Amino acid sequence: MAKDGQDPNIEVGLDADEVSDLEMRESVLYEVGYHIVPTIGEDGVATEVGGIREAIESRGGSVVAEEWPKKMMLGYPMRTTISREHHTFDTAYFGWMKFTMRPNDVLVLRDVLRANEHILRSLIIKTVLESTLSRASYVVERSKETEEGGAMSEAELDKEIQKLVTE
Secondary structure (H helix, E strand, O other), X not given: OOOOOOOOOEOOOOOOOOOEHHHHHOOEEEEEEEXXXXXXXXXXXXXXXXXXXXXXXXXXXXXXXXXXXXXXXXEEEEEEEEOOEEEEEEEEEEEEEEEEEOHHHHHHHHHHHHHOOOEEEEEEEEOOOHHHXXXXXXXXXXXXXXXXXXXXXXXXXXXXXXXXXXX
């Protein structure tokens, strides 16, 4: 402890979850998911994705994985303001990037994304690399009986679930 009773490793001004100075200097793995407004088209999407990547890399971050945005229906209409006009969208381009960055720089990245009027919504979370590297895909096989509308017994259903879990 320092003479004033403060731990010298604790940053002043942080929330209740105090973070040490060392943690603030080390990179953490994050994922940003984002929706881009559909009115900018495919060329505009490439520009926005490049802007997000630049915002990460210019702050010392490094992109480790990504999925290119795909146009999709939204679960509900979303409203935003573009050039002082209100717009409502029911589709958007959704993509994501996993990247490493220092925690204090992530706050700046969040503000950059919020200020971009072409990004309808974004979310940055801490994540782990393993979920990027091991993407499991499951194939559900149907028996002729279930396709024809026949009922499965509880034992058969348990057996099918066990097969899926062990794959």
